[in-house]
Amino acid sequence: MKNYLMTPGPTPVPPEVSRDESLPVIHHRTKEFGALFNEVVEGMKYVCQTKNDIIMLTSSGTGGMEACVANLLSPGDKALVINTGVFGERWFKIIKAFGLEPIEIKEDWGNAVDIKKVEKTLKEEPEIKAVFTTLTETSTGVVNDIKSLGQIVSKTKAVLVVDAISGLGAQELKTDDWKVDVVVAGSQKGLMIPPGLAAICVSEKAWKLVENSKLPKFYFNFLTGRASIKKGQTPYTPAVSLFMALRKALEMIKKEGVDNVFARHQKLARATRAGVKALGLEIFAQAPCDAVTSVKVPEGIDGEKLKEMLRLEYGMAIAGGQKDLKGKIFRVAHLGYMEMFDTISVIAGLEIVLAKLGYKLELGKGVAAVEKELSK
Numbered sequence: 001m002k003n004y005l006m007t008p009g010p011t012p013v014p015p016e017v018s019r020d021e022s023l024p025v026i027h028h029r030t031k032e033f034g035a036l037f038n039e040v041v042e043g044m045k046y047v048c049q050t051k052n053d054i055i056m057l058t059s060s061g062t063g064g065m066e067a068c069v070a071n072l073l074s075p076g077d078k079a080l081v082i083n084t085g086v087f088g089e090r091w092f093k094i095i096k097a098f099g100l101e102p103i104e105i106k107e108d109w110g111n112a113v114d115i116k117k118v119e120k121t122l123k124e125e126p127e128i129k130a131v132f133t134t135l136t137e138t139s140t141g142v143v144n145d146i147k148s149l150g151q152i153v154s155k156t157k158a159v160l161v162v163d164a165i166s167g168l169g170a171q172e173l174k175t176d177d178w179k180v181d182v183v184v185a186g187s188q189k190g191l192m193i194p195p196g197l198a199a200i201c202v203s204e205k206a207w208k209l210v211e212n213s214k215l216p217k218f219y220f221n222f223l224t225g226r227a228s229i230k231k232g233q234t235p236y237t238p239a240v241s242l243f244m245a246l247r248k249a250l251e252m253i254k255k256e257g258v259d260n261v262f263a264r265h266q267k268l269a270r271a272t273r274a275g276v277k278a279l280g281l282e283i284f285a286q287a288p289c290d291a292v293t294s295v296k297v298p299e300g301i302d303g304e305k306l307k308e309m310l311r312l313e314y315g316m317a318i319a320g321g322q323k324d325l326k327g328k329i330f331r332v333a334h335l336g337y338m339e340m341f342d343t344i345s346v347i348a349g350l351e352i353v354l355a356k357l358g359y360k361l362e363l364g365k366g367v368a369a370v371e372k373e374l375s376k
């Protein structure tokens with residue numbers, strides 16, 4: 001049975017990328033690795049659309065998030081967290097783990113942040129050092145208005161820190177133009193390689209906080225990482241094979257063109273939403289992102305059984321809801337190495353499984369809606 005990976009991470013890996021990952025490992029303290037490192041950093045700058053420094057870490061995206069907190073803040077600092085889902089909530093938990101008390105703006109899950117609330121909080125709390133948020137909140141399928149947030153935060157002494165782990169390379173993000181100070185990325189999403197690398201883009205405004213940070217760190221020290229960039233190295237042993245894979249993936253993104261990559265994701269997202277709506281299903285997110293579509297499980301249908309039947313009987317892995325949303329929504333990705341026939345296939349699979357579970361629908365109606373949208 002052929003397997004379809006339609007989850008918002010890990011995502012499918014292109015064969016060319018897998019091939020380069022399997023090349024013989026080179027030593028990380030050589031000119032060869034230095035050249036590889038520099039290519040990856042420049043490629044990441046291209047995708048992030050920035051001229052800022054890029055710190056590369058061998059860790060998951062969550063490690064990158066923790067590194068941001070450890071390097072930007074000091075004991076007693078005020079930080080604002082925007083919680084629009086599980087990953088916004090994760091910022092809150094990481095900051096709490098360092099003994100700080102973050103200020104939280106929590107929206108009902110399914111909604112993007114109300115920009116006016118952020119503006120109001122920053123005026124009331126002028127000592128806030130950093131604002132933490134997500135680009136695409138994949139737990140709910142929401143996209144936040146990072147451009148507007150950048151305009152607001154840039155007028156204060158705070159820095160804007162964006163978890164773009166699932167969004168980078170899928171949802172438009174213009175780091176420098178939008179005045180985003182710190183961007184966190186993970187390798188297993190739009191960057192199309194396996195899990196294990198995190199990348200953090202750091203602005204000059206943010207470096208001032210880093211230089212004065214008093215929270216403990218060793219492996220995740222940005223100053224150590226910045227010093228190593230000039231040598232074409234990471235401070236400690238990197239995942240060399242993942243660097244090889246990422247070089248190839250970035251080469252593919254450059255060849256397609258980053259704006260074309262965004263347009264492809266947007267088109268697949270529109271088609272997915274058209275397909276599920278044609279089946280009488282309801283989109284969960286009020287501000288849908290281009291990385292994943294979140295859909296309400298119809299009444300009388302077991303959401304977990306729907307997900308398991310798709311995977312076990314038809315080889316299609318989609319994601320369910322998390323925490324309070326478990327069993328209430330399912331999530332279909334259109335992220336990274338995906339194209340039109342992946343979207344057509346997963347909607348066809350949904351039709352078949354929903355019908356088996358007793359949901360009344362007209363077979364082929366969702367697929368037809370997808371094809372119509374894709375043919376525009």
